[in-house]
Amino acid sequence: MEINQLRQRLEQLRREIQFHNYRYHVLDDPQISDLEFDQLMSELLQIEHAHPEWITSDSPTRRIGASPADRFEKLRHPAPVLSLGNAFDADGVRAWYERILRLDERVAEASFVVEPKIDGLTVVLHFQDGIFVQGATRGDGEVGEDVTTNLRTVHAIPLRIPVQPDKKKTPSYLVVRGEVFMYLKDFEELNRRLEEAGEKMYLNPRNTAAGSLRQLDPNLTASRPLTLLTYDIVEGEDSLPGSHLETVEYLRDLGFPVVEAKRYRTIDQAIAACLDWNERRLSLAYEADGAVIKIDDLALVEDLGVVGKDPRGAIAFKFPAREVTTQLLDIGVNVGRTGVLTPYAILEAVEIGGVIVKQATLHNFDYIDVKDIRIGDRVLVKRAGDVIPYVIGPVVTARKGIERSFVPPDKCPACGEPVEHFPGEVAWYCVNAACPTQLIRNLEHFVSRGAMDIVGLGIKIVEQLVQAGLVHDVADLYTLRQEDLLQLEGFAEKKADNILQAIDISKGRGLVRVITALGIRGVGEVGAAELAHHFQDLHELELAGIEDLKMIEGIGPNIAQAIVDWFSMPGNQAVLEKLRTAGVWPQAEERPENGKDALKLAGLTFVVTGTLPGFSREGVREFIESYGGKVTDSISQKTSYLVLGREPGSKYEKAKVLGIPILDEIGLRRLAGEIA
Numbered sequence: 295m296e297i298n299q300l301r302q303r304l305e306q307l308r309r310e311i312q313f314h315n316y317r318y319h320v321l322d323d324p325q326i327s328d329l330e331f332d333q334l335m336s337e338l339l340q341i342e343h344a345h346p347e348w349i350t351s352d353s354p355t356r357r358i359g360a361s362p363a364d365r366f367e368k369l370r371h372p373a374p375v376l377s378l379g380n381a382f383d384a385d386g387v388r389a390w391y392e393r394i395l396r397l398d399e400r401v402a403e404a405s406f407v408v409e410p411k412i413d414g415l416t417v418v419l420h421f422q423d424g425i426f427v428q429g430a431t432r433g434d435g436e437v438g439e440d441v442t443t444n445l446r447t448v449h450a451i452p453l454r455i456p457v458q459p460d461k462k463k464t465p466s467y468l469v470v471r472g473e474v475f476m477y478l479k480d481f482e483e484l485n486r487r488l489e490e491a492g493e494k495m496y497l498n499p500r501n502t503a504a505g506s507l508r509q510l511d512p513n514l515t516a517s518r519p520l521t522l523l524t525y526d527i528v529e530g531e532d533s534l535p536g537s538h539l540e541t542v543e544y545l546r547d548l549g550f551p552v553v554e555a556k557r558y559r560t561i562d563q564a565i566a567a568c569l570d571w572n573e574r575r576l577s578l579a580y581e582a583d584g585a586v587i588k589i590d591d592l593a594l595v596e597d598l599g600v601v602g603k604d605p606r607g608a609i610a611f612k613f614p615a616r617e618v619t620t621q622l623l624d625i626g627v628n629v630g631r632t633g634v635l636t637p638y639a640i641l642e643a644v645e646i647g648g649v650i651v652k653q654a655t656l657h658n659f660d661y662i663d664v665k666d667i668r669i670g671d672r673v674l675v676k677r678a679g680d681v682i683p684y685v686i687g688p689v690v691t692a693r694k695g696i697e698r699s700f701v702p703p704d705k706c707p708a709c710g711e712p713v714e715h716f717p718g719e720v721a722w723y724c725v726n727a728a729c730p731t732q733l734i735r736n737l738e739h740f741v742s743r744g745a746m747d748i749v750g751l752g753i754k755i756v757e758q759l760v761q762a763g764l765v766h767d768v769a770d771l772y773t774l775r776q777e778d779l780l781q782l783e784g785f786a787e788k789k790a791d792n793i794l795q796a797i798d799i800s801k802g803r804g805l806v807r808v809i810t811a812l813g814i815r816g817v818g819e820v821g822a823a824e825l826a827h828h829f830q831d832l833h834e835l836e837l838a839g840i841e842d843l844k845m846i847e848g849i850g851p852n853i854a855q856a857i858v859d860w861f862s863m864p865g866n867q868a869v870l871e872k873l874r875t876a877g878v879w880p881q882a883e884e885r886p887e888n889g890k891d892a893l894k895l896a897g898l899t900f901v902v903t904g905t906l907p908g909f910s911r912e913g914v915r916e917f918i919e920s921y922g923g924k925v926t927d928s929i930s931q932k933t934s935y936l937v938l939g940r941e942p943g944s945k946y947e948k949a950k951v952l953g954i955p956i957l958d959e960i961g962l963r964r965l966a967g968e969i970a
Contacts, residue, residue, distance in 0.1 A: 300341060304348060307338040311354040315449055316456045316549055352425045352454040365510070366439035369430040371418055372469055372529040376435060378411075378586065379604040380612050384565045387587060390609045391561045394589075394598055397606070401598075404589050406564040407538045409525060409555040410571055411584035411610055414475030415504040417445065418528055424455040424464035431508070435603050444507055447516035448474060450523075456549035467531040470550065472524035476503045477579050480519035489664060497674055497687045498617065499581050524550045537590045557590055568611040575613060584612040619689055620644035622673045625656065625700045629708040629731040633815070635722040637662060637700070639673065639685045646677040654683040658720050659702045666690075668697035714815075714859050716852045723815060725856070728767040728865040734760050736813055740768040743912060744819055745811035746800040750793050758782045767865075768811070769872030771797055805831065805880045806919060808873075814860045816853035820926065823919040824848050825857075830882045832870060836861040893922025894967040899932055900925050903946055904939030906959045914962075921966040929954060937962050 295303065311334050317324050324331075335354065342349050349355070381387045395401045416432035429445035430438035445451055455464050476484070481499040488495045496502040506518035524545050527534060535541045539557045546552045558564045564587045571585040588608040589595050595607030621642040628636045637656040644651055654675050656662055665687045667673065672692035677683040706713050706724035708731040715722040727736055737756045741748040748771070759765045764778050774797065779790035803811075809822035809832070817825070824846050829835040835857070843854035860866055873879065900918050902911075902925060909917060914937065915925045929936065929948045936949040936956045949956060963969045 300345075301348065304338065304341045304345075307334055307341070308353060310334055311338060312452070312454055312456055315354065316452065351427065354453065366441060366508070368433075368437050369428065369440040370437050371430070371433075371435070374435050374600075374603070375416065375418055375432050375438070375471060375528060376600060376605050377603050378608055378610040379601075380584075380610050382612050384569070387565050387568070387609060387611055388561065394606050398594065398598060400591075400594055401589070404591055404594060406558050406561060407542075407555050407588045407590050408558060408564050408567040408571070409542070409553045409586050409588075410578070410582040411586050411612075412473040412475055412523060412553065413500045413581040413583040414473040415500075415507055417441075417472055417474050417507070417522070419445070419451060419470045419472065419524075421455060421465070421468045421470070423466055426451060426453045439508070441507055443512045444509065444515040445474075447512055448507075448520045448522055450521045450551050452549055465530055465532050465548075467529070469528040469530060470524050470545065471526040471528050472522050472550075473553075474503055474507055474520055474522050475499060475580055476519055477521060478581065479579070480521075484519060495664065495687075498676075522551055523553045525553045525555070536592055538588050538592060538595075539590055541592070561587075565611070571611075572613050582613070584610045586610050614646075616646065617674055617676045617686065618644050618646050619672055619674050619692075620651075622667065622669060622671045622685070622688075624669055625662070625667075626653075627703055627707050629706055629724055629729065632735055633724045633726075633729065633732050635659075635703070635706070635713060635724065637702075639675075641673075641675065644675065646675065646683060649677065651675065651677060651683045654685050656685055659700075659722060660720050662700055668693075668699050670694075670697035709865070711863060711865060714856065716855065719852070725815060725860050726863050726865040727813065727860075727869050730766075733765075733767070737765065737768055737771070739813050740811045741771070741800075745807055746803050747807070747912065748793075748800045749796040750789075751796060755782075755793070767869050767872070769869045769876060769878075772801070772873070772876035772878060801877050803878075803880065804916065805829075805882050806916070808832065808878065808880055809835070812860070812866075815856045817857065819915065820924055821848055821853065823924070826882055826919075827922070831879060832873075836870070894965065895921040895923030898923045898934040900935050900937055900962075901927070901929050901933050901945055901949070901954075902937045902939070904942035906937070906939040908959050917966070918962070923966075935962075935965070 311331070314324065314326055314331055314334070338353070339355055342353065342355055379390065381390055391401070418430050418432065418438060419426060420428040426446070427442075428440065429442045429451070430440050432438050446453065455468075476499040478499060481496070481502060484502070485495040502518070503520055506515050506520055509515045525542060526538075527541055527545070535544045539555055542552050542555045556567065558567055568585040568587065571582070575582050586608060587610075589598070595605060598606040600606065622639055623642055624640040626638050626640055628638060630636060637659060639654045639656050641652055641654060656667065661667075665685075667685060667688050671688040673688050674686040675683055676686050702713075702715075702722060704713060705711065706726065706729060709724065709726050709729040711724060711726040711729065713722050714725050724732065726732075734753075734756055737760070738753050740746055741751040741756065751771075759771075759774075759782075762782060764774065764781075765771060774794065776787065776790045776794060779785050779793060780787070805826040806819070806822045809817065809825055810819050825835055828846055829838065838857070840851070840854045840858055843849050843857055844851060849857075861870075895918055900923055902914050906914055918925050918937075923934075926933070929945050929952060931952060933949070933952075933954050936945060936954050938946060938956050938958055946956075948954075957965065960969070
C-alpha cells in the first residue's frame with residue numbers, strides 16, 4: 295500500500311474505532327462484534343508501530359496504559375468546581391427555596407432540573423479543538439490532581455469529540471464536568487474475578503472507582519471497568535447553552551454520555567421527582583446517594599452567587615444512608631428450615647436509612663473468610679430498601695490488634711448434632727431429621743406429592759401439628775389419632791378421618807418414594823430411584839459404604855458421604871426405627887428377569903410433558919423407573935425420548951428442534967415390553 299493510502303487508512307481506522315467506541319460505551323448500542331472491533335484496533339496498532347511519527351494524542355491506541363507516574367501533578371481548574379449544599383428531606387429543600395427566593399424574586403418564576411447524584415468521583419475534562427488534552431480530579435474545587443493518562447483509559451471519555459451538532463464546527467475550547475464510576479454489574483464481576491484469583495475484594499463501587507482513577511500505574515486503571523456520565527460545562531469558548539437542561543442536551547449531542555435530567559415547573563414537582571428517584575434507586579444500574587435540584591436558568595444561577603463553596607442555585611436532596619460503619623460485637627449462627635447454617639453479625643446499634651440496625655447477615659462462612667471479617671472489627675454495613683442489612687467488609691485500618699478470627703461451629707446450635715461440610719461447597723448443614731428448626735420444612739417435604747403424597751396435609755396443617763407439639767419428627771405422623779387432630783382449629787371428625795386415612799395409605803408407598811421423603815441432601819427423585827435399584831430396603835441402604843454408593847450412576851463422592859452421614863445420625867436412626875414400627879418399610883420391587891441389565895428401559899432418559907390418560911404425573915415416573923429408565927425435567931441432547939401427552943408445554947417444541955424421538959403412552963408401554 296502506498297504511503298498516502300496507508301495514511302488515509304490510518305485516519306479511516308481512527309474514525310471507525312472512535313465511532314464504534316461511541317456506539318458501545320455511550321449509546322450502549324454496538325454495531326459490530328468484539329472480534330471485529332479488535333481486528334480494527336489491531337490493524338491500527340500495526341500501522342502506528344510502523345510509523346510512530348503518525349501517532350497523535352487522540353488516537354484510540356492511546357487508551358492503553360502508559361508507564362507508572364512517580365506522583366500526580368497539580369492542575370488548577372479554569373473556574374471553581376463547586377460542591378453542593380445538602381437537604382435531607384422535603385422540608386430542607388423548601389427551606390433552601392425560601393432562602394434563595396428572598397434573595398431574588400425571579401426564583402418564583404424559575405424552572406428546576408432534577409438529575410441523579412451519582413456516587414462516584416468528580417472529574418474535569420479539557421478539550422482543545424475537539425481533542426481531549428487534559429483531565430483532573432475535583433480536588434478542593436480550585437486545584438485538582440492531573441490524572442490525564444489514567445482518564446485516557448476510560449472508554450466512555452471521548453479522546454476526540456465524536457459528534458458535531460447541527461453540522462457546526464467542534465467547540466474550540468471546552469471544559470466538561472462529569473462523574474467517573476462503576477456500574478454495579480461491572481463491580482460485582484470485578485469482585486468475582488478477584489475472589490476466583492484469591493485476591494482481596496473491594497467494599498463498594500465508589501471507593502473502588504476513586505482508587506482506580508488515582509493509581510500511579512495507568513495499566514491498573516485500564517484494568518478496572520470505569521465509566522463516565524457528564525452533566526455540566528465548567529468553561530468554554532464559542533456559544534454555550536443558557537440553561538442547565540440545554541447544557542446536558544448539548545453535551546449529549548456532542549457525543550458525551552450524560553445523566554438523566556428532566557425539567558420541572560415548580561419546586562413541589564422537583565421535590566416529588568427526588569422522592570421518585572429515591573424509590574427507583576434500587577433499580578438503578580449504578581449507586582446514587584441522592585438527587586440534585588438545579589435552577590434551570592444559568593444566568594439566574596450566576597446572579598444568585600455562591601455561599602462558601604456551594605452555589606445557591608442548586609441543592610442535593612440526599613437519600614437516607616445505606617452504608618454506615620459500626621462495631622461487630624459477635625457472630626451468631628442461625629439454622630434454616632433446610633438445615634443450612636447461616637452466620638449473622640451482632641452489631642453495635644446503628645441507624646441506617648431511618649432504621650435502627652443491630653444485626654446483619656454475613657451470607658455464609660466462606661464470605662467471612664474471604665473478607666477476613668473478625669469479631670471486634672469496625673465493619674461497613676449496607677441496607678438497601680427492605681432488604682436485610684448485610685456486612686460489606688471490615689475497615690482494616692481501624693483494627694487495634696484485639697480482633698478475633700471466627701471459627702465455624704462443628705455442631706448444630708439448635709440440636710447439638712455434628713454439622714456437615716464438604717470441600718468445594720459453600721454451605722454447612724445440619725442433617726438431623728429431628729432438628730427442631732428444620733421440622734416444618736422436613737414435614738412439608740415428607741408429605742409432598744413427589745415423596746409420600748399424603749393428600750390434604752398441606753403446610754398450614756403441618757404448622758398446626760408442630761405448634762401443638764403433636765409431632766417432633768416425620769415418623770410421628772403415623773402415631774396421630776383422631777382425638778389429637780380434633781384439638782386443632784378447623785378440624786371436625788370427617789376432616790380428621792380423611793387426614794388419618796391419607797396417612798395410612800402412604801404406608802404403602804414404594805421404596806423410591808420413602809427414600810425421597812427422607813430428605814437426604816443431594817438425593818432427589820432420580821437419585822432415590824437409583825438407590826432403590828441397588829438396595830432391597832432402607833436397612834441395606836443404611837449398611838452401604840461410601841465406595842459402594844460411589845459405584846452407582848449419579849452418586850458422586852459428596853452425595854455418597856451425605857447418605858452415609860445421614861444414616862449415622864442417632865436422631866435419624868430413631869426416625870427410621872419409628873417408621874419401621876409404623877409399617878413404613880417398603881421392599882424393592884421385583885424386577886423383570888431379576889436384573890437391571892435386562893430391564894427394557896435401562897440406560898434410557900425420558901422427559902414427560904402433557905397429560906397421559908393412563909398415568910398420573912407421578913405414576914408415569916414410577917412406571918419408567920420400574921423398568922430401569924430415568925426421568926428428568928429438562929430436554930437436552932442426552933434425552934432418549936420425550937413422552938408426549940395432551941396439552942404439552944414448550945418441551946415438545948424443543949424436542950422437535952433437537953430431533954429427540956417422541957413417544958405417546960402406547961409407544962412407551964410398547965418400548966417397556968408391557969404390550970406387543
